[in-house]
Amino acid sequence: MTVIGESVPRLEDRALLTGIGRFAGDQNFEGQLHMRVVRATVAHGRILSITTEDAAAMPGVFAIWTGADVADVPPINLRPGSALQDLEKCRQHILAQEIVRYVGEPLAVVFADDPYRAEDGADLVWAEIEELPPVVGLMDALGEFAPGISTEPAVFEKSYGDVDAAFAGAAHVIECELSVGRHAGVPLETRGALAVWNEAEDRLEFHAAAKIPHTNRIALADLLGLELEQLHLFEGHVGGGFGVRGELYPDEVLVNLAAMRFRRPVKWIEDRMEHLIAANHSREQTHRIRAATDAEGLILGLDDAFWFNQGAYARTHGATVPLISATMLPGPYKIPAYRTTGHIRLTNVTPAGTYRGPGRFETTFVREQLMDRIAAELKLDPLAVRRTNLITSDEMPYERPFEIGGKPIFYDSGDYPKSLARLLDYVGYDALQVEMVARRAAGEMAGAAVICFVERGGDGPFDDVRVEMDAGGTVEIITGVASVGQGVETVIAQICAETLGMDYAGITVTHGQTDRIARGQGARASRVTVMTGNATHKAAMGVRAMLLAKAAELLQSPVKTLDIVDGVIGVGGMSGDGPSLTIAEAAAEILRHRDASRIAVEETFENDRATYSFGAQLAAVTVDPLTAGVTVERFVVAYDIGRAVNPMLVEGQLVGGAVQGIGGALFEEFLYDENGQPLSVTFADYLMPTAAEVPDVECLVLEESPSTTNPLALKSAGDAGVTGAGAAIAAAIGAALGQPGAITRLPVSPLRLREILRKPSQ
Amino acid sequence: MATTRIQLNVNGTEHAVEVEPRHSLVDTLREACGLTGSHIGCEHGVCGACTILVDDEPVRGCLMFSVQADGKQIRTVEGLANNGAFNALQQAFHEQHALQCGFCTPGMLMLATWIVERDTPVSDDQLRDLIASNLCRCTGYRNIIRAIRAVLDQSGNAEAGP
Numbered sequence: 060m061t062v063i064g065e066s067v068p069r070l071e072d073r074a075l076l077t078g079i080g081r082f083a084g085d086q087n088f089e090g091q092l093h094m095r096v097v098r099a100t101v102a103h104g105r106i107l108s109i110t111t112e113d114a115a116a117m118p119g120v121f122a123i124w125t126g127a128d129v130a131d132v133p134p135i136n137l138r139p140g141s142a143l144q145d146l147e148k149c150r151q152h153i154l155a156q157e158i159v160r161y162v163g164e165p166l167a168v169v170f171a172d173d174p175y176r177a178e179d180g181a182d183l184v185w186a187e188i189e190e191l192p193p194v195v196g197l198m199d200a201l202g203e204f205a206p207g208i209s210t211e212p213a214v215f216e217k218s219y220g221d222v223d224a225a226f227a228g229a230a231h232v233i234e235c236e237l238s239v240g241r242h243a244g245v246p247l248e249t250r251g252a253l254a255v256w257n258e259a260e261d262r263l264e265f266h267a268a269a270k271i272p273h274t275n276r277i278a279l280a281d282l283l284g285l286e287l288e289q290l291h292l293f294e295g296h297v298g299g300g301f302g303v304r305g306e307l308y309p310d311e312v313l314v315n316l317a318a319m320r321f322r323r324p325v326k327w328i329e330d331r332m333e334h335l336i337a338a339n340h341s342r343e344q345t346h347r348i349r350a351a352t353d354a355e356g357l358i359l360g361l362d363d364a365f366w367f368n369q370g371a372y373a374r375t376h377g378a379t380v381p382l383i384s385a386t387m388l389p390g391p392y393k394i395p396a397y398r399t400t401g402h403i404r405l406t407n408v409t410p411a412g413t414y415r416g417p418g419r420f421e422t423t424f425v426r427e428q429l430m431d432r433i434a435a436e437l438k439l440d441p442l443a444v445r446r447t448n449l450i451t452s453d454e455m456p457y458e459r460p461f462e463i464g465g466k467p468i469f470y471d472s473g474d475y476p477k478s479l480a481r482l483l484d485y486v487g488y489d490a491l492q493v494e495m496v497a498r499r500a501a502g503e504m505a506g507a508a509v510i511c512f513v514e515r516g517g518d519g520p521f522d523d524v525r526v527e528m529d530a531g532g533t534v535e536i537i538t539g540v541a542s543v544g545q546g547v548e549t550v551i552a553q554i555c556a557e558t559l560g561m562d563y564a565g566i567t568v569t570h571g572q573t574d575r576i577a578r579g580q581g582a583r584a585s586r587v588t589v590m591t592g593n594a595t596h597k598a599a600m601g602v603r604a605m606l607l608a609k610a611a612e613l614l615q616s617p618v619k620t621l622d623i624v625d626g627v628i629g630v631g632g633m634s635g636d637g638p639s640l641t642i643a644e645a646a647a648e649i650l651r652h653r654d655a656s657r658i659a660v661e662e663t664f665e666n667d668r669a670t671y672s673f674g675a676q677l678a679a680v681t682v683d684p685l686t687a688g689v690t691v692e693r694f695v696v697a698y699d700i701g702r703a704v705n706p707m708l709v710e711g712q713l714v715g716g717a718v719q720g721i722g723g724a725l726f727e728e729f730l731y732d733e734n735g736q737p738l739s740v741t742f743a744d745y746l747m748p749t750a751a752e753v754p755d756v757e758c759l760v761l762e763e764s765p766s767t768t769n770p771l772a773l774k775s776a777g778d779a780g781v782t783g784a785g786a787a788i789a790a791a792i793g794a795a796l797g798q799p800g801a802i803t804r805l806p807v808s809p810l811r812l813r814e815i816l817r818k819p820s821q
Numbered sequence: 822m823a824t825t826r827i828q829l830n831v832n833g834t835e836h837a838v839e840v841e842p843r844h845s846l847v848d849t850l851r852e853a854c855g856l857t858g859s860h861i862g863c864e865h866g867v868c869g870a871c872t873i874l875v876d877d878e879p880v881r882g883c884l885m886f887s888v889q890a891d892g893k894q895i896r897t898v899e900g901l902a903n904n905g906a907f908n909a910l911q912q913a914f915h916e917q918h919a920l921q922c923g924f925c926t927p928g929m930l931m932l933a934t935w936i937v938e939r940d941t942p943v944s945d946d947q948l949r950d951l952i953a954s955n956l957c958r959c960t961g962y963r964n965i966i967r968a969i970r971a972v973l974d975q976s977g978n979a980e981a982g983p
Contacts, residue, residue: 075923078858544922
């Protein structure tokens with residue numbers, strides 16, 4: 060029975076289409092208090108006093124906390140194993156202690172019996188703050204950010220090969236400075252949390268958890284001084300993740316602490332303005348990169364330095380984004396020698412964490428603009444330069460001689476030139492370029508370009524899955540994974556259904572409930588289908604073996620002659636004439652002699668190697684010379700996923716990611732004024748693409764290079780759409796202008812593009 | 822704060838509720854009427870997750886005060902299915918994978934309900950322009966447009982050309 064590979068509709072949809080989802084705001088507990096956070100309105104300052112009397116006198120206000128009330132709670136830790144523990148000293152307290160360091164930093168919290176009243180109370184909390192000069196610019200001169208902490212608390216180098224020799228022997232050296240602006244995932248549901256102290260069980264319950272419930276359970280129990288058994292997390296529906304939602308922020312800790320102290324349920328839903336100034340930002344980095352090439356454009360070495368704007372504090376991700384940036388910059392090209400120095404900078408803006416495609420969106424832009432610059436300087440075709448440098452199939456598997464998180468960078472499989480050729484064929488590349496030349500000759504600014512990238516996913520180290528079956532043959536899969544809307548339930552059910560020879564539609568997938576399974580890794584880093592999928596397969600194989608053994612006994616046929624098709628176990632899978640029995644009958648028979656209501660098999664899948672897959676994207680754009688507005692005419696994502704469990708859902712990831720990336724390429728940016736005041740605090744300032752700004756993204760889902768890292772041969776899908784989008788749009792604009800490599804900064808806002816248009820063409 | 826009693830007809834059911842003048846309509850639907858299908862994404866009228874139909878016109882539930890809706894007929898996502906069976910739009914969204922996290926979906930469905938019920942031909946460009954009223958962060962819009970187009974084609978509201 061094949062259900063892996065089928066574009067079956069999702070199990071998740073019914074509740075979401077009928078309005079009975081359980082998002083954070085949809086959940087309520089009897090007697091709950093509502094929490095409202097009072098946030099700093101200056102970027103840097105010393106707290107002289109916080110006056111709460113007026114707020115406390117408001118009707119319905121139950122309690123108000125300031126920093127002094129939570130001074131005993133330690134700052135939020137970086138994730139265990141997060142490299143560069145130097146950043147430990149830059150951690151954030153859950154409420155500001157003495158100094159505020161960004162607009163949006165939690166200063167106080169108000170608890171009231173109604174959310175409107177909590178907000179009324181918060182309006183009357185008055186903080187007297189002596190303003191201090193803020194650090195706003197990423198590239199400002201080094202200084203002291205906080206007592207004993209430099210504005211550059213960590214610097215690291217990643218390198219391999221002899222970079223100096225590469226430059227000494229170069230025919231050409233091409234140098235540029237390239238920057239990506241400050242973006243964030245901005246899920247459509249804002250953050251929210253509900254915490255309840257369960258008196259009967261003597262435990263704290265954190266509802267509306269997301270992304271990494273088991274990881275957060277350990278971190279939160281540690282912060283709150285609870286035994287692990289005294290804390291459970293429960294995931295409901297999650298209105299988008301993108302790396303942002305579900306990290307442990309000050310707000311979530313405050314909700315839980317309050318429920319614990321008050322012994323009363325506490326609910327918190329942030330508003331959109333809070334989200335834009337308080338949830339993790341990401342992306343912002345500037346690279347100064349040099350390429351040494353031979354006369355034909357073959358890169359002999361890259362020498363890079365970059366600066367990453369961490370904002371005011373280190374958060375749970377630590378140095379994840381700069382480390383991925385450093386290691387993924389070389390992408391799909393050979394690049395025999397490479398060196399980069401990552402400078403992590405602190406500034407008085409909202410702290411940063413990951414955002415879908417962390418470190419790849421940024422460095423794919425940098426690398427691909429560099430390729431265009433090489434083409435321009437050597438008077439070569441941009442596509443030809445890429446082809447010259449691509450890793451070829453006979454070099455696979457390809458190891459970059461450095462590591463990330465203790466693991467080597469090991470491209471497991473791929474035929475990059477072939478996949479690129481598939482994209483070119485699909486779009487009719489040569490004819491498209493002929494058309495673009497003609498349009499430019501006719502005076503239009505129109506252009507198309509192709510960029511290449513490598514995606515990383517399937518991150519270990521492990522996943523546990525328990526497959527349970529009751530006497531009726533009904534299956535429940537329990538995992539420590541989480542859903543952020545990507546379709547995890549459907550994909551996991553498909554893998555289980557294929558293994559057990561049954562319909563996927565009746566399978567329940569339970570995730571994000573820490574009281575149901577001891578460990579879990581959540582939904583991050585495009586890992587779910589690979590890791591949870593293989594664990595599911597393993598556990599389902601265990602159940603299958605039990606069913607077949609029982610059937611062999613009952614049917615008096617050797618196990619090896621039996622198969623399961625459409626829920627029926629029979630000889631050779633033929634359920635027609637020969638003796639057969641249903642899965643339910645076999646399950647009932649197994650359970651008849653046992654003191655259990657369910658068959659249960661739990662398995663762990665461990666993997667210390669990530670999957671690496673190739674992708675290429677094409678963008679075709681026009682530029683309006685008057686407004687400097689960019690219209691995206693066509694956007695195509697080709698991606699070699701190796702093996703797609705559900706091609707429709709893979710396409711969904713690619714299309715959605717691409718549009719998010721187009722947002723970062725053209726519109727989205729958190730801007731600040733010289734005082735560190737945020738200028739992007741509503742959806743009228745932080746501009747995400749609507750249907751009017753994007754074309755129907757086309758996908759070419761390739762299944763050419765199955766992964767060699769896992770038994771199901773799966774690779775990742777979640778980040779592949781977004782990764783190349785900034786690069787593709789920038790390259791296409793360069794083509795439209797007749798100046799490949801002209802774009803130096805994302806997003807390419809009309810203002811920035813006008814500056815380029817005004818410069819005389821080189 | 823003083824409250825006012827208002828009468829809302831939501832999906833054919835009468836709700837008499839006490840509201841403060843400052844309560845938004847979407848808050849009242851969610852908290853007083855218990856209908857949490859309409860979502861709150863921005864509270865400043867941009868994202869459209871709270872889109873509902875008030876007297877058959879699409880309205881941002883976050884930008885209308887509850888008292889302004891007194892006596893009006895309101896339709897929300899909870900009213901679309903018929904005894905648990907998807908209506909044509911829900912079915913099309915399901916088949917075309919027009920939702921991922923599902924947070925924007927109720928607003929998209931109600932906007933789409935208005936589009937397909939208008940009995941006015943809709944070109945592809947017009948459909949794209951109409952859907953641009955609401956934000957989706959997951960799908961990239963392609964499948965939402967395909968789903969609505971499929972229903973328009975079934976109901977004969979597709980326009981032959983521009």
